[in-house]
Amino acid sequence: MLVRNRKSFNKGLLLMGSFLFVLVLIFLPMEIWGTRGDHTMNFLEYADNLFNRLSKGSSYFIPEVQRQVKPLVGTPFHAEIKPGKPDTAEAIVTVLRANGAEAQVTPDGMVVARGNLGALLTSAVRDSEALFENNAQRVEAKYPGLQGRDVLKAWWSFLDPLVKELQQQTLFNPAKIVNTVEKKAVEPGFNFYGIQAEDVGDRALLVIMLLTFYVIYTLWYGFAIFELFEGMGLSMKKAKIKKEV
Structure with missing residues (x-):
């Protein structure tokens, strides 16, 4: 693998490594962190369950x-x-x-x-x-x-x-x-059968935090890819306009 810009490449590795580390945490059972619902679930399941409850609350x-x-x-x-x-x-x-x-x-x-x-x-x-x-x-x-x-x-x-x-x-x-x-x-x-409805107003702060995390986490991955490609000399630049003589 040809690395053209070691600084950008290392930065990309750091971002991608930390991104994957957080991804592993997301799929770990929440009981590991002292949080447990009716059954063992991970962070992704918890968020999905929460948004299903909030969706039900506004779907009547x-x-x-x-x-x-x-x-x-x-x-x-x-x-x-x-x-x-x-x-x-x-x-x-x-x-x-x-x-x-x-x-x-x-x-x-x-x-x-x-x-x-x-x-x-x-x-x-x-x-x-x-x-x-x-x-x-x-x-x-x-x-x-x-x-x-x-x-x-x-x-x-x-x-x-x-x-x-x-x-x-x-x-x-x-x-x-x-x-x-x-x-x-x-x-x-x-x-929505089997799901308990919740009002979004009662969970407004948590919803804002989850959506903010989603945006940041998406950008996190994007910047990791960008820095890795930059480090390998792969970048997008505006093509020069050729002038006819």
Whole structure:
């Protein structure tokens, strides 16, 4: 290896070495430093868990979604949809029938359903809220044989293709509301199940410190690479403009 600038190269080695040392610390179990949660976790897991809790605290849209769904109560619908995953078809039928809709699986794997669209969406929102609040038992009691997340997976597998089906029927406003239920109720309920919500205002100082560390740590690595390349004589300089004679 050809070193052109020993000072820059050594500086780069020092920065990269210290960067890697801190990286090792990040992946060490936090109990080594006297910090322990419900289970042993490292700094990266702790930060990820924290931001998940903070994200959940700002992802509760249920009241807003309920207001949008209410005008659809009593609106009939008929749809034939193809679930993205064939293995969810039976679960979809179970969920729909439990909420008063007529549903069946055709031999080619299509789910044919008809019923009260607003009532179904209201049930989807309620089930999503239960999972969001980590109350899977309430949902599982309603659908024997299905786990809480399996219920929301069935709702999502039904609602996602239903959006396009309603659009093809020129029912654009109902399609928009179905999409809202999917994105702002079912998905948050599924993704944040098992996570305790926290308000970002209660952890403002810690969040600022973590984000500051992230920026500094990113720059740390960048400068290490820059100094190493500089030491090896690899640098970017503006090309000289050739003047024609």
